[in-house]
Amino acid sequence: MTQTAPANPLEMVAYNLSRQIEDNQIVYIGTGIPMVGALLAKKTHAPNITMVFESGGQDPLEGDMPWSVGCPFTYRKSPMSMEMAASFGQCSLGYVDIAFQGGAQIDMYGNVNTSVIGSYEQVKSLLPGSGGGNDIGSLTDRSVLVGLQSPERFPEKVDFITTPGYLDGGDSREKAGLMGGPVAVVTQSGIFDFEPESKRMRLVAMNPGMTVEMAQMATGFELLVADNLQEIEAPSTDILEILRNDVDPRGVFISF
Amino acid sequence: MSFLFATEAQFQRLVDFEGARRHHLEKDRTKKDKRMPLPEAVDRFVQDGDILAETGFSYVRAPLQAYYEIMRQGKKDLVGIGSPMSNCSFFMSTGCMHSIHQSYIGVEMRGNDKSFSRIIKNKKAEILSVWSHGSMAQGFKAAQLGAPFIASRQLLGTDIISNNPYVKVIDNPVGNDNRPVCLIPALFPDVCIIHVQKADRYGNAVIEGPAINDLALSAACRKVIITAEKIVSEQAIRENSAASIPFWYVDAVVEMPYGALPGCCPGHYYWAREWWEELVRIATPDEEKLKQYFKHWIYDSKDQYEFIEKLGGIRFLDEARRQMEAAQLFIDDSLVSFDYEEVKPS
Numbered sequence: 088m089t090q091t092a093p094a095n096p097l098e099m100v101a102y103n104l105s106r107q108i109e110d111n112q113i114v115y116i117g118t119g120i121p122m123v124g125a126l127l128a129k130k131t132h133a134p135n136i137t138m139v140f141e142s143g144g145q146d147p148l149e150g151d152m153p154w155s156v157g158c159p160f161t162y163r164k165s166p167m168s169m170e171m172a173a174s175f176g177q178c179s180l181g182y183v184d185i186a187f188q189g190g191a192q193i194d195m196y197g198n199v200n201t202s203v204i205g206s207y208e209q210v211k212s213l214l215p216g217s218g219g220g221n222d223i224g225s226l227t228d229r230s231v232l233v234g235l236q237s238p239e240r241f242p243e244k245v246d247f248i249t250t251p252g253y254l255d256g257g258d259s260r261e262k263a264g265l266m267g268g269p270v271a272v273v274t275q276s277g278i279f280d281f282e283p284e285s286k287r288m289r290l291v292a293m294n295p296g297m298t299v300e301m302a303q304m305a306t307g308f309e310l311l312v313a314d315n316l317q318e319i320e321a322p323s324t325d326i327l328e329i330l331r332n333d334v335d336p337r338g339v340f341i342s343f
Numbered sequence: 344m345s346f347l348f349a350t351e352a353q354f355q356r357l358v359d360f361e362g363a364r365r366h367h368l369e370k371d372r373t374k375k376d377k378r379m380p381l382p383e384a385v386d387r388f389v390q391d392g393d394i395l396a397e398t399g400f401s402y403v404r405a406p407l408q409a410y411y412e413i414m415r416q417g418k419k420d421l422v423g424i425g426s427p428m429s430n431c432s433f434f435m436s437t438g439c440m441h442s443i444h445q446s447y448i449g450v451e452m453r454g455n456d457k458s459f460s461r462i463i464k465n466k467k468a469e470i471l472s473v474w475s476h477g478s479m480a481q482g483f484k485a486a487q488l489g490a491p492f493i494a495s496r497q498l499l500g501t502d503i504i505s506n507n508p509y510v511k512v513i514d515n516p517v518g519n520d521n522r523p524v525c526l527i528p529a530l531f532p533d534v535c536i537i538h539v540q541k542a543d544r545y546g547n548a549v550i551e552g553p554a555i556n557d558l559a560l561s562a563a564c565r566k567v568i569i570t571a572e573k574i575v576s577e578q579a580i581r582e583n584s585a586a587s588i589p590f591w592y593v594d595a596v597v598e599m600p601y602g603a604l605p606g607c608c609p610g611h612y613y614w615a616r617e618w619w620e621e622l623v624r625i626a627t628p629d630e631e632k633l634k635q636y637f638k639h640w641i642y643d644s645k646d647q648y649e650f651i652e653k654l655g656g657i658r659f660l661d662e663a664r665r666q667m668e669a670a671q672l673f674i675d676d677s678l679v680s681f682d683y684e685e686v687k688p689s
Contacts, residue, residue, distance in 0.1 A: 172483075213459065
């Protein structure tokens with residue numbers, strides 16, 4: 088009998104993302120590892136979720152990994168598709184439970200940068216831009232951020248706030264007029280939330296083999312650590328096999 | 344305001360509600376046969392200095408072959424806008440465009456567009472305003488609704504809003520939640536080209552699959568060119584009340600099978616994935632390679648048929664057709680393979 092290789096860090100990210108989803112939710116999906124997480128959820132503990140996409144596809148039938156958020160797999164036999172304005176409108180309107188966001192930089196208050204490292208006047212590294220990121224982050228009740236941590240990618244303050252997290256912390260997000268907010272960050276370290284008063288990023292669960300020191304070393308600001316820090320149980324062989332054989336068989340997003 | 348490339352007139356015209364309304368009032372409403380070849384449509388209706396809105400989803404039902412004709416005709420001083428707007432990078436690198444209102448430029452998981460990066464870093468083009476997809480969609484939707492602006496809660500608190508001179512923030516004057524809202528003005532690009540699956544000779548056009556921003560853009564833009572996979576009879580469109588776009592919004596109709604290649608077109612053909620990967624991963628990092636890439640594919644191709652020959656002719660088209668049918672589950676997708684040789688950066 089062949090041994091199933093243990094989950095690699097990307098697979099743990101996909102698994103932890105999938106665990107953020109509850110069955111029957113309406114889930115807003117982008118490309119990349121968020122899609123892997125959602126598809127894994129659908130094939131495991133949350134078979135009745137409804138997936139909605141930025142390009143307008145609503146509740147498509149399951150198929151191959153979409154090649155883009157506009158891929159035909161995102162509107163595969165969809166009962167209907169929405170125009171872009173309506174597609175984001177339903178986040179504001181209260182019809183989307185959870186959305187996922189990646190970003191080049193994520194700071195201690197969960198603000199995300201997908202616009203520019205440096206500034207538009209003095210560009211160090213130009214990124215594609217908000218796309219639907221700002222809309223999702225501004226309007227969705229609960230968003231989950233995902234990123235591979237390093238001190239550069241997780242700085243104290245992002246160079247450019249593309250997608251709002253808790254802005255300057257405290258009640259600054261609410262004061263700005265925004266709704267909802269990020270509830271978790273999933274990285275190779277484990278899972279973070281945001282401390283309710285300060286809104287600072289806080290480690291709440293660690294992946295197997297990770298330590299608080301390792302998580303802190305991969306972060307460019309002082310991490311808060313939850314009193315009841317959990318250790319995440321590695322995914323079962325069944326789940327890993329679904330992830331590797333069904334969800335991302337070509338290993339596009341889950342292999343190094 | 345001062346700009347590197349754009350004019351004050353171009354900047355103001357985007358939000359000129361009264362001007363757009365007057366233009367629409369004066370537009371010829373005659374129900375006439377508006378069919379013409381692509382070169383004529385581009386020559387007559389895309390003018391130097393136009394604000395050009397991208398349509399479709401950049402590589403999904405996007406009028407790419409028409410964009411390449413714009414490049415071949417050497418149109419200049421265009422201003423780009425759209426959600427998304429990945430082709431504006433190529434308008435910029437071919438010298439057609441030096442100013443954009445930016446929401447997203449890139450090919451998602453294919454990699455970052457290094458050409459766009461280089462152009463902005465070297466100040467060969469400028470970003471006039473920064474947006475998100477949803478806020479720009481609101482702007483086009485406001486125009487379609489005939490509203491001066493739409494109030495929204497996107498963009499608040501972010502650096503996008505401080506890099507967007509068009510959007511204003513006020514305290515919400517209605518209802519119980521009087522926290523700030525942002526006001527997104529109605530947006531009026533000069534011209535858009537919309538690729539549809541079916542249109543009649545008058546311009547009634549049918550969009551299949553996600554409309555993205557095209558319903559709003561067809562109403563907002565001063566000039567609208569329709570490129571259609573198929574021209575059908577007016578009766579066929581009347582039969583099902585099928586039109587997404589009414590003929591009086593439309594200035595020109597071009598019969599344009601395969602007009603969305605090398606992107607995909609719902610109901611017709613899948614992407615040429617290797618083409619995009621080659622472009623983004625191999626060509627965009629190197630200015631000379633990019634020039635050669637566009638010379639081969641765009642400047643040395645007369646029309647979409649020559650383009651298709653270079654993609655692999657009928658063999659390519661056959662596969663692309665079946666892949667789209669399978670992706671949309673019009674046929675059993677276990678009959679079709681999506682395997683391909685991924686183009687990796689060297």
